[in-house]
Amino acid sequence: MNDDDPIHIFRKGESVITFIKSFGAGIGLSLAASYAAEIDAKHLFYGVHKDDKVFNENNREFFTLMSKAISIEIGTEFNVHTPFLEKSKAEVLKLGYDLGMPAEETWSCASNSSIHCGWCDPCQDRINAFRKTNLNDTTLYENSLVKSSSNA
Numbered sequence: 001m002n003d004d005d006p007i008h009i010f011r012k013g014e015s016v017i018t019f020i021k022s023f024g025a026g027i028g029l030s031l032a033a034s035y036a037a038e039i040d041a042k043h044l045f046y047g048v049h050k051d052d053k054v055f056n057e058n059n060r061e062f063f064t065l066m067s068k069a070i071s072i073e074i075g076t077e078f079n080v081h082t083p084f085l086e087k088s089k090a091e092v093l094k095l096g097y098d099l100g101m102p103a104e105e106t107w108s109c110a111s112n113s114s115i116h117c118g119w120c121d122p123c124q125d126r127i128n129a130f131r132k133t134n135l136n137d138t139t140l141y142e143n144s145l146v147k148s149s150s151n152a
């Protein structure tokens, strides 16, 4: 893969999602900051974690600079917080579990589906995080349904 190529997420060998590799967090944070400014919020919490560092922008310097850029735009101090930046997805899952987080109400999938697909990278990260923590994963994954129906 060339560094300039967009990332493709595959399902059953077919590309279902293509997104821009560069500045994805910046685009998302810009949209969120625009809404935050509308509701007069001064803080934005972004759930990026250590395993997301495959993207160059997911580092402390980038988020500090994004906070500055947003502050300049809205004319008052604004902070992007990334409390999980140094924790793995498994560590975040375990922390959430310890705090009573209902994992079944969280979303990881990058697919545009009503249930987790189980094939995309975020779903694979989720599945691996549950395995690493030995927590019971009650998530309904589409790929499990396909496997179950093909085995019937």
Ligand SMILES: [Zn+2]
Pocket: 108, 109, 110, 111, 116, 117, 118, 119, 120, 121, 122, 123
């Ligand atoms: Zn998925």
